[in-house]
Every structure is written in structure tokens, then in C-alpha cells.
Amino acid sequence: MRVRALTMRIFRQFMRDRRTLALLFVAPIFILTLVYFIFGGPGSAPKIGTAGLPDTIAGALRASSADIVPYDSAAAARSALDERKLDAVLAVTEGKPTLLLEGSDPSRSRAVLLAVSTMQRTSAATVFQPDIAYLHGKPGMSSFDAFGPVMIGFFSFFFVFLLAGVAFLRERTTGTMERLMATPIRRHEVVLGYLGGFGLFAILQSALVACFAIYALGMFMSGSIWLILLVNLLLTLTALTLGTLLSAFAGSEFQIIQFVPIVIVPQAFFSGLFPLDGMSAWLHKLTYLMPLYYGGEALRGVMIRGEGFGGIGVEVGALLGFSLLFAALNVIALKKQRAI
Amino acid sequence: MKIGGSSNESGETYAAVGNNDAFSLEIEGVSRSFGDRMILREVSLRIGRGELFGLLGPSGSGKTTLIKLITGIDAADEGRIAILGERVPSLPLLGRIGYMAQADALYGELTAKENLMFFGAMFGLGGSRLTERIGATLATVGLAQEAGKLVSRFSGGMKRRLSLAVALLHEPELLILDEPTVGIDPALRVSIWTSLLALRERGTTIVLTTHVMDEAERCDRIGLLREGSLTAVGHPDALKARTGAATIEEAFIRLGGDRA
Numbered sequence: 372m373r374v375r376a377l378t379m380r381i382f383r384q385f386m387r388d389r390r391t392l393a394l395l396f397v398a399p400i401f402i403l404t405l406v407y408f409i410f411g412g413p414g415s416a417p418k419i420g421t422a423g424l425p426d427t428i429a430g431a432l433r434a435s436s437a438d439i440v441p442y443d444s445a446a447a448a449r450s451a452l453d454e455r456k457l458d459a460v461l462a463v464t465e466g467k468p469t470l471l472l473e474g475s476d477p478s479r480s481r482a483v484l485l486a487v488s489t490m491q492r493t494s495a496a497t498v499f500q501p502d503i504a505y506l507h508g509k510p511g512m513s514s515f516d517a518f519g520p521v522m523i524g525f526f527s528f529f530f531v532f533l534l535a536g537v538a539f540l541r542e543r544t545t546g547t548m549e550r551l552m553a554t555p556i557r558r559h560e561v562v563l564g565y566l567g568g569f570g571l572f573a574i575l576q577s578a579l580v581a582c583f584a585i586y587a588l589g590m591f592m593s594g595s596i597w598l599i600l601l602v603n604l605l606l607t608l609t610a611l612t613l614g615t616l617l618s619a620f621a622g623s624e625f626q627i628i629q630f631v632p633i634v635i636v637p638q639a640f641f642s643g644l645f646p647l648d649g650m651s652a653w654l655h656k657l658t659y660l661m662p663l664y665y666g667g668e669a670l671r672g673v674m675i676r677g678e679g680f681g682g683i684g685v686e687v688g689a690l691l692g693f694s695l696l697f698a699a700l701n702v703i704a705l706k707k708q709r710a711i
Numbered sequence: 712m713k714i715g716g717s718s719n720e721s722g723e724t725y726a727a728v729g730n731n732d733a734f735s736l737e738i739e740g741v742s743r744s745f746g747d748r749m750i751l752r753e754v755s756l757r758i759g760r761g762e763l764f765g766l767l768g769p770s771g772s773g774k775t776t777l778i779k780l781i782t783g784i785d786a787a788d789e790g791r792i793a794i795l796g797e798r799v800p801s802l803p804l805l806g807r808i809g810y811m812a813q814a815d816a817l818y819g820e821l822t823a824k825e826n827l828m829f830f831g832a833m834f835g836l837g838g839s840r841l842t843e844r845i846g847a848t849l850a851t852v853g854l855a856q857e858a859g860k861l862v863s864r865f866s867g868g869m870k871r872r873l874s875l876a877v878a879l880l881h882e883p884e885l886l887i888l889d890e891p892t893v894g895i896d897p898a899l900r901v902s903i904w905t906s907l908l909a910l911r912e913r914g915t916t917i918v919l920t921t922h923v924m925d926e927a928e929r930c931d932r933i934g935l936l937r938e939g940s941l942t943a944v945g946h947p948d949a950l951k952a953r954t955g956a957a958t959i960e961e962a963f964i965r966l967g968g969d970r971a
Contacts, residue, residue, distance in 0.1 A: 376832030384820040387861075546814030550877070553782050553810040554833035555802045710786035711800040 373556050377564025378571070381538070385572055395534060395572060399526035399580045406522060407588045417482040420448035422462040428490070428499055432461070435489035452506060459483040461501060468501035480505070519590045520599075520670035521643045521663075527577050527603050528610040528663055529635055535569050536614035536627040543708070544623070552709040562615070562701045569611050570604075577603030585674075594673035598680060602673065605690035606666035612697030613662070619704040638663040643671060665689040733760045734796075735885050735916035736781065741790030743776055750776045751939045753790070758918060758932075763911045765927045766920045767963060768936035774920040775813065777936065778889050781918070782810050794885055806834055809883030813890050815870040819863035823854055823873050826862060827880060834881035848876040851906050853899075868895050875903065879910070886910065888919040892926065904929065924960045933959075935966050942966055 385392060418438045421429055422445040433439045442448035445462040452460050452471065458479045459472045470487060472480045484503075491499060542548040551561065581599045584590040592599075614627075617634065621627045642663035658664040669686035672678040680687075736758040743751040751773045758764045768774050779785040781792060783800030792799040795807060817826050824845060831841045849855045852872035862870065875891060891907075892900045904926070911917055919930075927933050927947060934944040943950055943966045947959050956962035 372835070372837060373833055376829055380818065380821065380825070380829045383825060384818060387820040546812055546816035547818060549784060549812055549814075550810070550816035550830075551833065552784055553805060553808070553812075554830065555806040555835070556833050557802065709784050709800070711783065711802060 373560050374564045374567060377556075377561065378567030381565065381568025382571060384538075385568070391534060395530055395576050396579055399530060399576070400583050402526065403519075403522060403580065403584055403588065406519075417458040417479060417486055418456070419483060419486065420451055420457040420460045420462075422448045422460070422464075424461060424463055424468075431490045431493055432486060435486045435493060437483070437486035437490075461487070468499060470501040470503045472503065472505045518644050519584060519588075520674040521667035523580055523584050523590075523599075524603060524606050524666040524670050525639060525642060525644070525663060526580055527573070527607045528638070528666065531569065531573050531576070531607045532610040532614040532635065533627065533631070534614070535565070535611045536618040536621070536630070537624050538569075539565065539615040540618040540621055540624065540627055543618075548708055552705075558702045558705040558709070561705060562612075562698050565615055566608065566611065566698065570608065573607035573611060574600075574604055577607055590674070592674050593677035595679070598673045598678075598683065599670060602666060602669040602683065602687065602690070605687060605694065606662065608694040609662040609666075609690055609697065612694050612701060616697050616701045616704060619701075619707060637661070643667040662690060662693045665693075734758065735760050735762065735794065736918065737791075737793045738777075738781070739791050741777075741780060741787045741792060743773075743780060743785070743787050749939055751780070751787075754936075754939070754941050755790075756934060756941060756944065758916060760916055761911060761914045763907070763917045763929070763931045764919070765930035765933040766918065766936060767922075767927055767933055768920075772936045773939045774936055775889055778810075778812075778887055778918075778920065781887055782808060806881065807884045809878035809881065809886045811874050811878040811886075811888045811891060813893070815874045817862045817870055817873060817877070820861070822859050822861055823849065823865070823876075824858040826873065827876060830877045831880050836881060844880055844882070848879045851879060852876045853902060868899050871895050872899070872903070875906075879906075884915065886915055886917045886919075888917065890920050890922065892921070892923065900926075924958065924963070927959050927963075935963065937966075 416436050416438045418440060419432065420440045420442050421432070422442045424432075424441075429439055429441070440448075440451075440457065442451065442460075445460070445464050448457070448460040448462060449471070451457050452473055455473065457473065459470060461468065461470050463469075470483070472483055487501070542551070578600055581596065581603055585592045585596065585599075613634070617630050618627060621630065637657075638661045641658045641661045644667075665686040669683040669690075672683050672686070676682070734757050736756070738754055738756040741751060741754045742749065754773075754777060766774050766777065776785070780787050781794070781799065783792075783805065786800065794804055797804050818829070821829065827845045827848065828841065831837070831844065836844060845858075846855070849858055852875050854869060854872055854876065857865070857869065862873065865873065871891070871894060875888070878886060878888065886907075892903055895903065900923075907917055907919075908929070921927055930947065932944060932946055933950065935942045935950075943953075945953070947962075950962045950966070951957070951959060954962045954965040956965055
């Protein structure tokens with residue numbers, strides 16, 4: 372009953388704090404949209420210069436939403452590519468088709484490749500197999516689709532961490548924690564009540580952010596939405612328990628903010644937003660201590676590789692473990708508020 | 712004799728000042744330090760059932776620390792404290808204590824009634840019993856008309872009264888109030904004191920801290936705390952007689968509690 376009352380209280384407080392609700396629900400959507408536009412929304416169709424292309428192929432290419440700019444010779448097209456007027460050049464020289472990608476922007480490259488492969492599928496021209504080369508960069512560079520899933524997890528983690536930390540802290544600074552501790556509530560009931568109250572909003576937020584990214588922004592998604600929600604929920608529970616735990620060591624809202632560069636930023640580095648291949652081995656091992664790494668891996672696995680529950684079992688287990696560990700430490704840390 | 716059974720025997724123990732086998736609160740040799748600063752040193756005190764006890768002392772004398780030790784929120788370094796015959800700290804005991812801290816400690820985003828519902832649930836109250844108690848306590852503190860109002864829109868005095876209502880909600884046998892009337896206008900102070908005296912009539916033991924001397928006069932006994940030690944305990948008149956002072960304020964100064 373106490374847990375339920377605490378859950379209800381947090382729910383009510385939340386519903387009356389519009390600004391916080393906005394931060395929780397609108398801010399991730401806003402930032403995700405920004406990132407989407409910066410790192411390659413569908414935006415404009417890829418610009419492909421062509422030379423010596425059969426009409427049927429050119430038609431099929433145009434149909435697969437590419438902007439076709441015909442050139443008289445492959446050399447003319449090539450110089451336009453050098454001037455960055457084109458995203459790619461598709462030319463047939465001496466009967467051999469070649470696709471040369473500009474390559475400095477992975478999202479543009481992928482758009483070109485997508486257009487070409489769509490063309491191959493839709494036209495009967497499956498025999499039309501161009502050699503693919505890059506002017507700059509190399510194939511397989513990551514972009515929004517690649518780090519989008521990690522960002523979904525990151526936002527849920529970041530905002531829930533911040534809100535839970537501040538809410539728990541405010542309970543201490545306003546004296547309501549002391550008053551709560553002067554009632555027969557048990558320490559674990561406090562932690563469970565917080566999990567309940569914030570968990571409600573964490574579920575809603577994860578669902579909203581994930582659905583917005585997938586259905587509104589069209590983020591690449593090949594797995595189950597329910598698995599995404601599960602991983603995101605576990606990630607936010609970890610953020611919740613970590614936030615309330617660390618707030619025990621903060622004296623003001625400002626000190627909670629100070630945890631951001633210490634706790635959140637390193638996790639962002641290790642979460643898979645940035646390639647870790649070049650990192651020395653001992654440093655690389657730090658990733659195993661980062662909840663966001665597991666969350667990011669699982670989200671990417673489901674969204675990009677279409678993995679099922681079996682494929683992300685380790686990550687789910689790790690997140691669950693983190694939540695339980697932090698919750699237990701929370702119960703112990705509450706001893707600072709009351710001896711028993 | 713067993714003290715503090717589950718039934719409320721307060722009817723018989725009313726005004727049991729000096730009645731040695733009916734203590735609501737026993738403090739024995741309690742000391743508490745923070746770092747190398749000693750806040751309380753070997754404080755011993757016994758408060759009888761149904762007694763209204765006032766704790767006086769200048770700021771920083773250790774009143775609030777002593778209050779927190781009594782509730783069990785903080786733990787003493789040395790000595791023992793027992794409430795209603797049971798050792799502190801104890802969770803079940805917290806259900807029999809009403810505590811009002813110096814800070815109002817209310818949830819501003821909730822209405823007065825929702826605050827009471829929340830704290831009521833913490834004390835295991837529910838259903839019609841909770842509704843009835845909320846109505847009764849709101850009436851006691853004169854906030855019945857404001858039940859549905861958000862606490863963030865309350866004035867300071869209203870918050871103080873609601874805070875008192877929270878402490879009264881579960882009909883505690885021992886009421887611990889840290890400066891209950893600070894920042895409250897005179898008319899309201901009179902009404903709060905009327906409530907407190909009525910509670911004492913019904914057998915509730917009340918321990919409160921105060922800075923206001925005429926409030927001290929109304930206590931059954933007062934204790935003067937100075938630099939962490941209880942320097943004098945007794946009926947206000949007895950303390951005045953002992954020091955030859957005309958007012959409790961004068962007695963307070965003569966007993967060395969003058970450093971505000």
C-alpha cells in the first residue's frame with residue numbers, strides 16, 4: 372500500500388509539473404529530429420550523373436527516386452563529381468558499368484546505393500552490375516541509421532537520470548525525505564515506490580521516443596518494436612536507479628548537473644556512438660561497466676540486425692543486473708537519511 | 712510494569728508528571744557529535760505520559776539534534792533512548808509518533824488533501840478511516856475549506872498548520888514538534904495552542920521546542936538546553952522560584968541560556 376501511495380504521489384506531482392513533462396517527452400524528440408536533419412534525413416534525392424547509360428536503365432534509376440543528370444562523356448561527369456555537384460557518377464565505358472561515389476557523406480552514399488539497388492530490383496536489369504568505387508571515404512560508414520538506435524537509448528537514459536536524480540534530491544532538500552523517514556516506511560519501499568512512479572513515465576517516454584524515431588523519422592528498423600521497448604525500459608530503470616543513487620551524494624540540483632560530464636558523457640563515448648576499434652585494449656574493457664554500452668548494443672542488434680530475444684539476452688541480463696545493483700545500493704544509501 | 716502496550720492507556724496516565732512507571736520518553740546519557748564538534752553531551756531526561764514538555768535553548772544548543780535522536784532519524788553515539796518502553800530506533804514505533812520538523816516538508820504540487828492521503832498511507836491508514844482522519848485533522852488546524860487547494864499556493868502559516876495536521880493524522884501517542892509556531896501570527900498561535908492543550912487533555916504526550924517564552928509558561932515542564940547539556944528541568948514556576956526571577960525569560964537568562 373505504501374509503495375502504491377508513493378507511486379501515486381510521484382505520478383500526481385509529475386502531472387502537475389508541465390515543464391518537467393515537456394523535458395521528458397519533448398526534448399528527446401526535438402534533439403532526435405535535429406540529429407536526423409543534420410545526419411541525413413531522406414532530404415533531397417541523390418544526384419547521379421550518368422554517361423553512356425542505356426535508356427531503360429536511366430529510366431529505372433529515375434523511378435527509384437534518384438536525380439539523374441546526363442553527361443556527354445564520363446570525363447565530364449567525373450569533373451562535375453570532383454566539383455561536388457554530384458553524389459555519384461554511373462557511367463558505362465567500353466561496355467563496363469561503373470559506379471563512382473563521392474563518398475564523403477555516408478548518408479548520401481547510402482542513398483545512391485539504395486537508388487541503384489532499387490533500380491536493379493525493379494527493372495529487369497539484374498544483369499546490370501556496376502563496379503562500385505569511392506572517390507572519398509570508404510564503404511560501410513555509419514550514419515543516422517547506425518547510431519540512431521544508440522541515440523534512442525541515450526536520450527531515455529540521460530533525461531530519466533537527470534529527472535530522477537533531481538526529484539530524489541529535492542525530496543531531501545525540502546525536508547520531505549526526513550518526514551517520510553519519520554513514518555514506518557521501509558527503505559526498500561521508498562526505492563520501489565520511486566521505481567513505480569518514475570517507471571510509469573519511463574515506459575511512456577521510451578515508447579514515444581522509439582515510435583517517433585521509427586515511424587515518424589523512418590529510422591531503419593528490422594526487429595520487433597516490443598524488444599526495443601523492453602531494452603529501453605531496462606535502460607531507463609538503470610538510469611532511474613543510478614540517478615537516485617548518485618543524488619544521495621549531491622547537495623544541490625547544480626551538483627546533480629555536475630554528474631553529467633562524469634557519468635553521462637563517458638557513457639556516450641563508449642556506447643557505440645563513436646567507433647571504438649582504435650582504442651587500446653585495457654580502455655576498451657571499460658565498456659563492460661557502462662550500462663549504455665549494453666543498451667546501445669541491444670538496440671542496434673534489434674533495429675539493424677533484426678535480432679530476436681536470444682540475440683540480446685546478455686545485454687538484457689546486464690541491464691537488469693545494473694538496475695538491481697543500483698536499487699540495492701540505493702536501499703543502503705538511504706541509511707544516510709535514517710539509521711534503520 | 713509493561714509500558715506502552717498496544718492499547719492506549721492514556722486515560723489513566725494523563726498528567727502523570729513525576730509518575731515514575733509511566734514514561735512516554737526516556738533519554739539516558741545520550742551524546743552526539745558531528746566530526747569533532749559535540750552537539751549533545753550526556754543528556755538524560757524522562758517525560759511522563761500525557762505530559763507537555765517544552766525544550767528551550769538558544770540556536771545551536773542542540774534542540775533539533777535531540778529531536779532527531781528521539782525520532783530515530785539520527786542515531787546517538789552514546790546512551791539510550793526509549794519511547795513508550797521501546798528502544799529507539801524502531802520502525803513500528805515510528806507509527807506511534809507524530810513528528811513535525813522545522814521545515815514544513817510538504818509536497819507543493821499536491822493539494823492539502825493529497826498530502827494528507829499520502830502521509831496517511833505511510834502510516835497504514837486507508838479507506839473510510841483515512842477520510843475521517845483527514846476531515847478531523849483539517850478541522851483541527853482550520854484548513855477544512857482549503858482541502859482541495861494546491862499547497863504551493865498556501866501561505867506560510869497555512870503550510871505550518873497543514874504540517875501539524877500531518878503529524879496528527881495517525882493519532883500518535885507521542886507528538887514531537889520542532890518549533891511548531893515559528894512564523895505564525897498571534898491569532899493562529901492561540902488556535903494551535905488550543906489544539907495542543909486539547910490533545911494533552913486526551914492523553915497525548917507532547918514534546919516541543921520553542922523560542923517563545925509565554926509558550927514555555929504553558930508547558931507542564933520545561934528543559935533548558937545549553938551547549939548540548941540540559942542545565943535545568945522543571946515546572947516553569949519552580950524554575951522561576953529557584954532563580955528568584957519574575958518571568959521565565961529572566962529565569963532562562965539566569966540559568967545561562969541567554970546566548971541567542
